[in-house]
Amino acid sequence: MFAILNEIRVLDLTSVVLGPYATQILGDFGAEVIKIENLEGDMFRAVRPGRSDQMGAGFINCNRNKESLVLNLKSERGIELFYRLVKTADVVVHNMRTRTAEKLGIGYEDCKARKADIVFCNAQGFGEDGPLADVPAYDDIIQAASGLAYLNADSEGHPRYLPTIVADKVAGLQLTIAVLGGLMHKQRTGKGCAIEAPMFEGLVSFLMAEQMAGQSFVPSMGGTGYERLNASYRNPHPTADGFIALLPYSKQNWIDFFHLVGRPELAELEIVTDAVKRSENINQLYAMINEISPEKTTDEWCELLQDANIPHTRVNHLDELIDNEHLSAVGLFQSYEHPSEGSMLGVRSPYVVQGIEEVEDKPAQLLGEANAKILQELGLNEQDMQQLLADGVI
Structure with missing residues (x-):
């Protein structure tokens, strides 16, 4: 955890992956993140594997670097307590x-009525101004x-989901940026937003950066889709004993590659030496690699390509x-002791920060673990809290 957003208080009403992924980044940057959960808790708590329910x-x-507070926001007292928290919050x-x-x-x-300069950010499935605004949405x-x-x-044209929660996590990153932008606006103007x-x-914007392609022009110069990324041979290439990701990218990379494999005549082809022709015929070039790559083992390729400074990597399993x-x-992977779950292995924040104090991460909390502290x-x-408990508020 880095002391970048110290003294910034975030009220986190999010659940599952999108929002928690975003607010965890804020927590990693030192913000005080209060994760407000309903009486049952974030539904993602129950997704297996786990040592406890x-x-x-x-x-x-x-959900590291957060404090868990249970509040029943469907109760009058719960809403009252939430409003009191809003008065203490930045986000x-x-x-x-x-x-x-x-x-x-x-x-x-x-929230604005209780804190005029509040930075209020939300990430629902579909934008509020469109006809799908009320449609429920998850990653799939x-x-x-x-x-x-x-x-x-797939090869038969059947659509497939990526085996990662990419829509949630892209939106989570965009939500993080929104919060940071809102905080900068508040710092400069004194006003919330x-x-x-x-x-x-968010995901369409993310994809269309390169996939807009010919539709970027009016009149259109072709359909959507970035030729190189959609090439049928754009896959890890087979080797004598497995696969390798091999990507000659620049003109010099391609020339060096064909000389390296003893095919100098290919290095002189127009589809190699001319950038436009190379782009138009990229699938043919990838097919050439596919024909050559089985001639060597993965280790042999890695050694050869490393010496030639051609981008490559072996293909790893998770x-x-x-x-x-x-x-x-x-x-990146760090062992730690969780207070309730025992020995754990986690992935730290990927950021490397210099010139700012770093403090130890706080593991994800049990449901309502910070109730007493925050209330x-x-x-x-104590008597007040016991009454809230009896009334189903916490």
Whole structure:
């Protein structure tokens, strides 16, 4: 954890992956993140594997550097306590549909009425101004709606989801940027703001940076789709004993590659030496690699390509990353003791920061673990908290 956002208090009303991924980054940067959960807790707590019912691996990996507070926001007393917290906060983040938040009384206008300079950020599935605003959305829905599932189609053209929660995590990164932008605006002007970071628009924007292609021009110069990325031979190439990712990218890379493999005549082809022709015929070039790559083992290729400074890597399984030489050297995977879950292995923040104090990360908390601490700060005593417990508020 880095002391970058010290003294910034974030009220985190998010759940599952999108929002928690975003607010964990804020926590990694030193913000005080109060994770407000309902009586049952974030549903991601129950997703297996896990040693206990409320502390699944995925939840633990998205919720470090936060304090867990249980509040029943459907109760009058719960909303009252939330408003008192808003008065102490800099940021409110949620990933509910806007009308759901407003119905609960925790929308932007509700929060702004209690704290005029609040930075209010939300990331629902579809933007508020469109006809899909009230449609529920999770990662699979957005992968399909955005066109990503067809980009990842199998050999028969059937759409497939990527086996990672990419729509959630892209939106999470965009939500983090929104919060930081809102805080900069507040610092410069003294005024708060509301920023919406919808998943659908966010992933389409993310994909279309390169996939807009010929549709970028009016009149159109062709359809969507970036030729190199959609090439049928753009896959790890087979070797004598496995696979290798091999990417001659520049003109010189291609020339060096064909000389390296004893095919200098190919290095003189126009589809190699001319950048436009190379782009138009990239699939043919990848097919050439596919014909050549089985001639050597993966280790032989790595040694040869390293000496020639041609971009490449062996193709790793996820399990191999734990003991990966580079990741071990930089300490990305770290062992730690969780207060309730015992010995754990986690992935630290990927950032390397110099010139700013670094403090020890705090592991994900049990449901309501910070109730007493936070409610005492609001002036409640033990008797008050026992009454809240009896009334189903906490």
